[in-house]
Amino acid sequence: MPDYPFAFNVPLLGGRPTRYDVHTARTLSAMNGQYADQAAYAALLAQGDVVVYEVYEIKRPEVVGELLHGISIVHPGRVGDEYFMTKGHFHAELATAEVYYCLQGSGRLVLETPEGDWSVQELRPGGVVYVPPRWAHRSVNTGDGDLAMLYVYPAHAGHDYGTIERQGFRKLVVERGGRPSVVDNPRWSNGNSET
Ligand code: 6PG
Numbered sequence: 496m497p498d499y500p501f502a503f504n505v506p507l508l509g510g511r512p513t514r515y516d517v518h519t520a521r522t523l524s525a526m527n528g529q530y531a532d533q534a535a536y537a538a539l540l541a542q543g544d545v546v547v548y549e550v551y552e553i554k555r556p557e558v559v560g561e562l563l564h565g566i567s568i569v570h571p572g573r574v575g576d577e578y579f580m581t582k583g584h585f586h587a588e589l590a591t592a593e594v595y596y597c598l599q600g601s602g603r604l605v606l607e608t609p610e611g612d613w614s615v616q617e618l619r620p621g622g623v624v625y626v627p628p629r630w631a632h633r634s635v636n637t638g639d640g641d642l643a644m645l646y647v648y649p650a651h652a653g654h655d656y657g658t659i660e661r662q663g664f665r666k667l668v669v670e671r672g673g674r675p676s677v678v679d680n681p682r683w684s685n686g687n688s689e690t
Pocket residue numbers: 521550565567581582583584593632633634646648654
């Protein structure tokens with residue numbers, strides 16, 4: 496039975512795609528330890544375990560040659576002065592890239608390599624960000640509405656969340672004077688003397 500091409504729609508003004516196999520909803524409690532202001536985090540969580548972001552993905556064989564793709568939607572919000580964001584990850588297969596195409600909203604893609612290089616790219620409708628191999632990535636919603644992106648990456652990439660859970664990203668995106676601002680992560684540590 497050949498593997499037939501298929502098509503589906505993604506509403507340009509955000510919202511879920513017309514076809515997906517896996518829907519993941521990450522709640523605030525799943526982001527434990529990721530936000531700099533732990534007191535603000537605890538206070539917000541006490542008000543309810545809200546959904547911070549959702550992912551709608553099409554299932555494909557996780558083999559070389561296939562591409563995983565879907566829609567990632569980060570809802571608007573803040574924990575203290577830090578915006579709602581995804582967990583962020585390196586690909587388990589480090590030498591695998593990714594493309595993000597922003598459909599709706601405004602935000603930042605925070606990126607870094609194991610060697611310590613970092614980059615923060617703007618996300619706005621129609622904008623494409625190319626994530627080269629070896630760059631961890633986290634999307635941050637700096638707007639008042641949903642941030643929706645189409646993403647595509649090699650199906651054999653896998654995810655390494657542990658490294659980011661342990662050391663965080665070097666840069667955070669926070670609100671300063673009503674505007675998004677990139678600041679150093681005071682809690683960043685790669686576990687050795689370099690902080
Ligand atoms: C991936 C993509 C993307 C990502 C979502 C949610 O490698 O699967 O980068 O689908 O998973 O944007 O972000 P987290 O995986 O960091 O929770």
